[in-house]
Amino acid sequence: MENPAVHALAAWPAPLPLAVAYSGGADSTALLHAAAARWPGQVHALHVHHGLQQAADRFESHCAATCAALGVPLHAARVDARHATGESPEDAARRARYATLAALALAQGLRHVALAQHADDQVETMLIALGRGAGLDGLAGMPRRMERHGVSFHRPLLELRADALREWLAAAGVAHVEDPSNSDLRYTRNRIRRLLLPALQAALPQYRDTFARSARNAARASVLLAGLAEQDLAEAGSPPALAVLRALPQERLANALRHWLRRDHGAVPSEAQLLQLQSQIAACSTRGHRIHLKIAAGRVEREGGVLRWYNASPLS
Structure with missing residues (x-):
């Protein structure tokens, strides 16, 4: 044998x-x-x-x-x-x-x-x-x-x-x-x-x-979503501009945010955190709207017209 x-x-x-x-x-x-x-x-x-x-x-x-x-x-x-x-x-x-x-x-x-x-x-x-x-x-x-x-x-x-x-x-x-x-x-x-x-x-x-086939299909779809996120983030800039993010459909916004957090900051948000961030982005149509959210082991804040990531520290 x-x-x-x-x-x-x-x-x-x-x-x-x-x-x-x-x-x-x-x-x-x-x-x-x-x-x-x-x-x-x-x-x-x-x-x-x-x-x-x-x-x-x-x-x-x-x-x-x-x-x-x-x-x-x-x-x-x-x-x-x-x-x-x-x-x-x-x-x-x-x-x-x-x-x-x-x-x-x-x-x-x-x-x-x-x-x-x-x-x-x-x-x-x-x-x-x-x-x-x-x-x-x-x-x-x-x-x-x-x-x-x-x-x-x-x-x-x-x-x-x-x-x-x-x-x-x-x-x-x-x-x-x-x-x-x-x-x-x-x-x-x-x-x-x-x-x-x-x-x-x-x-x-x-x-x-069959599980192996499903894994390959999921991997292919994941590559496509990553490519779409790269396109959206290229337009949004680094750090991403809120005006560009707000113009994205919700599913593309979630995809772009998830990709940005993982690619640039090694952060993987929970579903609840991602939904909350999307909601805050949709609501920030005025200059005074504040975004200050815990995401994974850090936080995301609004700074003027862009989103910024900060490493873990106590939220104020």
Whole structure:
């Protein structure tokens, strides 16, 4: 039985040399074995020690032994991934992981990192987005490539099923670690994996393919909306002029505001915040009308004839 990751990598024009994010778990183990076999001497492994559980030391030792056997250099770093009050622990760990992987890669002169996320991960991501009431960006799921912290992250296994990777590991007798937190139903992703995906498999056996198609359609639509927002913002200027914004139809105004906040300030407004901002823009027909709204972690204010963004500080 051949590693299914080998077929996925054969169809991928990998940028070499390449780093592989390697946790020691099943998915990243299959990816690392396939990459090391396909591009010997051109693959590095990156391991993030999250420090969230006692087993993390054992995970790192396992990764070191596996990489030594494969002849792959291993670069590891420890990070404090504890979440702040009111913050999602999953989101905090993910942000810390990407920042650390990027730092490890750049320290070795590497600018491309392969991630082992697969078709089941994509479905879980889309279901989480649906549960949060996300827009098209969220429903587009995980892209095959993204830029973050000066590094390109790639997902060459997005078409593969999780069970196919695990079947190969078992058949080949390849050891991997099992993260105990993966069975903790306090985490949304784990509840989806344990409770919803089996039900989807029973009701809609082709759900991975259909969800992937929906993600691609959402991604295409998102690109079109971003292009329209760029046109509207080009006319509105930077910072955007209120007179131009007020002339836009409401849906285009919402699209332009959302794009401006995310593109220029890294802010993602809630639906309620965006609606309130639209309402205030529509009402500001007089010179004295004041706009002073909390948006995400900052605020938006009217300054003469334009909108301004300010980083977080107490509202007056």
